[in-house]
Each structure stands twice: as C-alpha cells, then as structure tokens.
Amino acid sequence: MQKKSFLTRVVYRYTHISLILRIFIGLVIGALLGIAVPKATAIGLFGTLFVSALKAIAPVLVFILVISSLANGQSKIDRRFGFVIFEYLFSTLMAALVAVGFSFAFPITLKLSGEAFSAESVPSDVAQVLENILTNMLTNPVTAISSGNYISILFWAVIFGILMKKLGSDPSKRLFSDLSDILSTTVKGVIHLAPFGIMGLVFTSVSENGVSIFSDYGMLILVLVASMATVALIVNPLIVFVALRKNPYPLVFRCIRESGITAFFTRSSAANIPVNMRLCERLGLDPDIYSVSIPLGSTINMDGAAVVITIMTLAAVHTLGISVSLPSAIVLSVLSTLAACGASGVAGGSLLLIPMACSLFGIPTNTAMQVVGIGFAISVIQDSMETALNSSGDVLFTAVAEYRSWQKRGKSLPTFLGGETKVDI
Structure with missing residues (x-):
C-alpha cells in the first residue's frame, strides 16, 4: 500500500474536523489578531478572497443547477414550493410586526444633524420597487450571471430547464448534470476554506471598527438585535412547530449554526447561496425544490430587512415627534414587507429602502438619508445580523416545506x- 504524503494526511485530518469547530477557531483567531495586530491588513485578504470566491461561483451554480434539476428531475415543483413562498412572505410580515412592537416598547431618538447621506437609485415607492424587480427579471442572462442578478438568473434558468426537459437530447441533459456535479464539488472545496475566510472577515471587522459604535448607537443596536433574535428564536420556531407539530429547535439551531454563522460574516445572502445549497443536500432535501427556493429566498425572504426598515423608520418618526397610530404602524409593516422583498442580496441593500418607508409619514428625503447614513455606520452589526437571519431562514423554510x-x-x-430517516449530520 502506497504511503500517503504529509500534505495529504494534513488535508485529510483538516477536512474531517467538524466545520463548525474549524469556523469557531478561525473566528477566535481573527478576533485576537484584530486586537493584537490591527495594522496587519494582509490577514483581511483571506476574508476578501473567501467572499469573492462565493460570489463568483454562486450565480453560475444557481443557473446550472436549476437547469439541470428541471431538465433531469423526475419530480415537479409542486405545493411544497408554494408553501415555501408563503413561509417567506408570512415570516417577513411577522418580523415587521415584531419590529413595530420593539419600537413602541423602546422608542429611539437619533441624532439627525449635518448633511444628508447621499446615495443613488433610492426607490420612491413600492410600485417602483416592483417595477425594478420586473425590469431586472428580463435582463440579458449573461449580464445577469456576471452581475449576480438572481431574479433574472432564476427566470432564465427555469425557462431553459423546462424547455431542455421537453426538447433537449439525453447527452445535453447529461452535460448539465455533469456541470452541476463539478460546480457542487467546487463549492464544497470553497466551503472547506471557510475558517480562513471567517478569520479574515473577523479580523477586518475588529481592526477597523473596534467597539466605538456601541457607545454612539448602543440602544439602536440593542433594539435591532433583540428584534431579530426574537424572530429567529421565537417567531420562526413557532412557524415550524405549527407546520410540523415537532420540536422546532433542533432544525432552527442547525440552520443558524451551519448557515447563519457564515452569512453573519459574509453579509451577503447571495454569497451564502452555495453554503445553503450544501446544507440542504445534507438535510436530505429535494434538489428540484431547493435549487430554486434557496436563490429565490435570497431575494424575497427578508425578515431581517423588514426589521431594519421598520425600526429605522420609526426611530426617525420618534425623533421628529410624529405620532404613530396602530393602523399606520400596521400599514408600515405591510409596506416594509413588500419593500424588503425588493431589497438586494448585498451588504446594506435594505438601508436604501428606508426613505421610501419614511415617506409614509411625510419625512423628507434629506432627513431620511441621514437615517440611512446611521444605518451604514452600524452596518457591521446591523447588516451581519440581518443577513444571518435572512439566509438561515431560507434553509429553514425550505426544509419545513419538504418535511x-x-x-x-x-x-x-x-x-x-x-x-x-437518517440524514448527513
């Protein structure tokens, strides 16, 4: 028997250690290095490369996997998919209502002074958000893949997959199946490098931000985090329990542990798509369903975005002394739900929708953009928590529909x- 090389033995031992343990070790090392050597910016390169790799592979993976699943799959997208969509929208609405409750219980006053934060392409109303979604859907498929436009990627992949199932030859179907396997294996390799990526991302966050944001916006951060934690640990488990009549927390905690942690640091639902698809595979889910529901969830399952839009808007309302009735708060929740579905799956995507929600109370755009600026100031916490909640929910609700x-x-x-039933633990 040929003796394995030293490098082969090291790789084997590394890949057979629990991924969660490896990520935790990377997290601790990154935090310690951020405190000890904050100027060693080269360490942050690991995080940049990790996120770049995920973002690069995700659009191609989704496009090929959806086509392959539809062309070669024996089962059809049935009521399971409809139930996933219902869960996505219902949980987002509940998240907005939770945010209203926390805002009323803990009213926040912001320091709105100085020049307004500037940004481009801020939607003026829900109609414009929906128009943007429909316009993006019909983007050239090559452009959509290169820019990570998942609405368009899904649209064209579904069309091509259905047509290939009906018109494609067996060799062409096998080609897409082989490409899907190749991309999935590539993703597994990238995910194995997650501990190094997490180390770099944590180092960058600690070295650049420190703890100063807690002294300036501590109360705002606490309300945002508490609202999202309530959604993740109470609201979503209740939805799971009602659907399955089983203890929801083993599934909830697994989704948070294996999806939420990486999403927290990548701060991009789109970049976390490969991680979520790998988790769905380990949970024994149907690829015909999760190959569509996971990328779609990165676009419309936006519990965290609904929380951010609602709380930041009501903070501006309270600061300006505007009274809010219960009916107007409910209208805001519905508006936040619809707006959140149009939020882009990139870091800070939900913040640019705050001015639209503020317009419901007559708050001028210049003032609302100052609130957006505050959002970006705390984004290292806000956007990380938001993405972790959104992305882990994508897997959670897909699994619930399947089970x-x-x-x-x-x-x-x-x-x-x-x-x-045994699944890959």
Missing part, C-alpha cells in the same frame, strides 16, 4: 426531529 410533504406521504422525519 411537511414527508409527513403527508407517510415518510418518517429525520432523526433529529424525532423520526427514523
């Missing part, structure tokens, strides 16, 4: 939910 279908067909649930 609910299992129950209806008499199939046993996974062992971690009290069933007998």
Whole structure:
C-alpha cells in the first residue's frame, strides 16, 4: 500500500474536523489578531478572497443547477414550493410586526444633524420597487450571471430547464448534470476554506471598527438585535412547530449554526447561496425544490430587512415627534414587507429602502438619508445580523416545506426531529 504524503494526511485530518469547530477557531483567531495586530491588513485578504470566491461561483451554480434539476428531475415543483413562498412572505410580515412592537416598547431618538447621506437609485415607492424587480427579471442572462442578478438568473434558468426537459437530447441533459456535479464539488472545496475566510472577515471587522459604535448607537443596536433574535428564536420556531407539530429547535439551531454563522460574516445572502445549497443536500432535501427556493429566498425572504426598515423608520418618526397610530404602524409593516422583498442580496441593500418607508409619514428625503447614513455606520452589526437571519431562514423554510410533504406521504422525519430517516449530520 502506497504511503500517503504529509500534505495529504494534513488535508485529510483538516477536512474531517467538524466545520463548525474549524469556523469557531478561525473566528477566535481573527478576533485576537484584530486586537493584537490591527495594522496587519494582509490577514483581511483571506476574508476578501473567501467572499469573492462565493460570489463568483454562486450565480453560475444557481443557473446550472436549476437547469439541470428541471431538465433531469423526475419530480415537479409542486405545493411544497408554494408553501415555501408563503413561509417567506408570512415570516417577513411577522418580523415587521415584531419590529413595530420593539419600537413602541423602546422608542429611539437619533441624532439627525449635518448633511444628508447621499446615495443613488433610492426607490420612491413600492410600485417602483416592483417595477425594478420586473425590469431586472428580463435582463440579458449573461449580464445577469456576471452581475449576480438572481431574479433574472432564476427566470432564465427555469425557462431553459423546462424547455431542455421537453426538447433537449439525453447527452445535453447529461452535460448539465455533469456541470452541476463539478460546480457542487467546487463549492464544497470553497466551503472547506471557510475558517480562513471567517478569520479574515473577523479580523477586518475588529481592526477597523473596534467597539466605538456601541457607545454612539448602543440602544439602536440593542433594539435591532433583540428584534431579530426574537424572530429567529421565537417567531420562526413557532412557524415550524405549527407546520410540523415537532420540536422546532433542533432544525432552527442547525440552520443558524451551519448557515447563519457564515452569512453573519459574509453579509451577503447571495454569497451564502452555495453554503445553503450544501446544507440542504445534507438535510436530505429535494434538489428540484431547493435549487430554486434557496436563490429565490435570497431575494424575497427578508425578515431581517423588514426589521431594519421598520425600526429605522420609526426611530426617525420618534425623533421628529410624529405620532404613530396602530393602523399606520400596521400599514408600515405591510409596506416594509413588500419593500424588503425588493431589497438586494448585498451588504446594506435594505438601508436604501428606508426613505421610501419614511415617506409614509411625510419625512423628507434629506432627513431620511441621514437615517440611512446611521444605518451604514452600524452596518457591521446591523447588516451581519440581518443577513444571518435572512439566509438561515431560507434553509429553514425550505426544509419545513419538504418535511411537511414527508409527513403527508407517510415518510418518517429525520432523526433529529424525532423520526427514523437518517440524514448527513
């Protein structure tokens, strides 16, 4: 038997250590280096390269995987997919209502002074948000892949996949199946490097921001974090329990642990798509469903965005002394839900929708843009928590729809939910 080389043994041992343990070690090392050697900016390059790799592979992965799933899949996109969409929208609305409750219980006053923060392409109303979605949907597919426009990527991939299933030859279908396997294997390799990427991202956050933001915007951060934690640990588990009638927390905690942690540091739902697809595979889910629901979730499942839009808007309202009735708060929740679905899956995407929500109370754009500026000031916390909530929810609700279908067909649930079906732990 040929003896394995030293490098092969090292790689083998590294890849067989729990990914969560490796990420935790990378997180601790990154934080310590950020405190000890904050000027060693080369360490942050690991984080930049990791996020860049995820963002580079994700659009191609989604495009090829959706086409391959539709062209080669035996099952069809059925009621499971409709239930996923319902969960996405309902949880986003509930998140906005939770944010209203926290805003009323803990009113926040902002320091709105100085020049307004400037930004381009700020939507003026929900109609414009919907118009932007429809316009983006019909973008040239090559341009969509290069720019990471997932609405358009999904649209064209679904069309090509359906047509290939009906008109494509077996060799062409096998080609897309092989490309899907190649890309999936590439993604697994990138995810194995996540501990180094997390180390670089944590180093950058600690070395550049420190703890100064807590002294300036501590109360605002606490309300945002508390609202998102309530959604993640109470609201979403309740939705899971109602759907499955099982203890929801094993599934909830697994999604937070294996999806939310990486999303927290990448701060991009789009960049976390490969991580989520890998998790769905490990959970034993149907690729015909999750290959579509996961990238779609990165666009419309925006619990965290709804929380941010609602709380930041009501903070501006309270600061300006504007009274808010219960009906107007409910209208704001619905508006935030619709607006959040149009938020881009990139860092800070939800913040540019705050002026639209502020317009509901007659707050001028210049003032609202100052609130946006505050949002960017705390984005190292706000956007990280928001993305972790959004992205982990993509997997959570996709899994719930799948396991609910299992129950209806008499199939046993996974062992971690009290069933007998074994999945990749």
